[in-house]
Amino acid sequence: MRVALFATCVNDAVYPSTAVATVKVLERLGVTVDFPSAQTCCGQPQYNTGYRLETEPLVHRMARAFEGYDYVVAPSGSCVAMVRDNYPRIGTRARAEGRGDTLLQASDYLVPRTCELTEFLVDVLGVTDVGAYFPHRVTYHPSCHGLRVLGLNDRPRRLLQAVKGLELVELPGAEECCGFGGTFAVKNPDVSAAMGADKIRNSLSTGADVLCGADNSCLMHLGGMMRRQDTPQRALHLAEILASTEEEPLA
Missing domain, CATH: 3.40.50 (Rossmann fold)
Known part of the structure; x- marks a missing residue:
């Protein structure tokens, strides 16, 4: 199973400890995690502000960055929701406007592979006890x-x-x-x-x-x-x- 970490912009720029913690948890459970350096923003800020066309190159970039992985895991529900909920809309709109199927193909590749961290732990790995200790x-x-x-x-x-x-x-x-x-x-x-x-x-x-x-x-x-x-x-x-x-x- 090939697993990639999608760190997200907020974590990369402001909360890198969250991305590090995600890798620690997954590696403790025996998962080898890659970090594709080509990853950037998923396009959520642009899309939510109305810049749909400016979001499209980021959809392509995401698909290229995570090509070949079975799972793309992110410690961010909002970024995962961007991929799973909005990428199909972007691809469908591009096709309707006569700009081909490449964005739908990128969406079709990423949507079933992209998981929020708790989904991946509970649904894919089948675990709830990850060996943590936090006396608070x-x-x-x-x-x-x-x-x-x-x-x-x-x-x-x-x-x-x-x-x-x-x-x-x-x-x-x-x-x-x-x-x-x-x-x-x-x-x-x-x-x-x-x-x-x-x-x-x-x-x-x-x-x-x-x-x-x-x-x-x-x-x-x-x-x-x-x-x-x-x-x-x-x-x-x-x-x-x-x-x-x-x-x-x-x-």
Whole structure:
């Protein structure tokens, strides 16, 4: 089984520790992980802002970068949702406009191979206990893309529940959006900040040490607000919790 890591732009530029943690978890489970250096952006920022034609070269580039792999694994529900939900739309639109089938071919190749991390662990590898140790109280925020587009459902919670030492507490209003929404946060900053404040207030009410999520875009939004409020709680990606062990506990 040939597996490639799709690190994503946010992780590569801001949260490289999440990409490193993803590889640690997969290698601990016996998976050999490649990192194709040709990978760049999946095109989500461009597409969400209305630049559809500018997104098309990135679809081609993604297909070339991950050619030959059985699975492409990303610790980001939003980027995986971009590939699985929007790449077919882009390809279908290009065909309808008389620009051939190459984008549909790229989509057809990538869609069945691209997995969000928790999907790959639970559905492909068939594991929930990855050998992690994290002695903290944790609450989990499901991102909109993971919840509504990918249908991750209880996969992240099952993985967290299997972590030794971890106490998982339910987040009130968990299924409500955190307010980030990519360019939504830029176009509607006041609404975005208000939604983030609601999410943080609910998270703090749990008494958890850590607000966990599977999308660093959400965690960037919430974590930044937490730092400005100087809360006792921190935001941390699920992969970093799963990478933590008794031998190498994460700070």
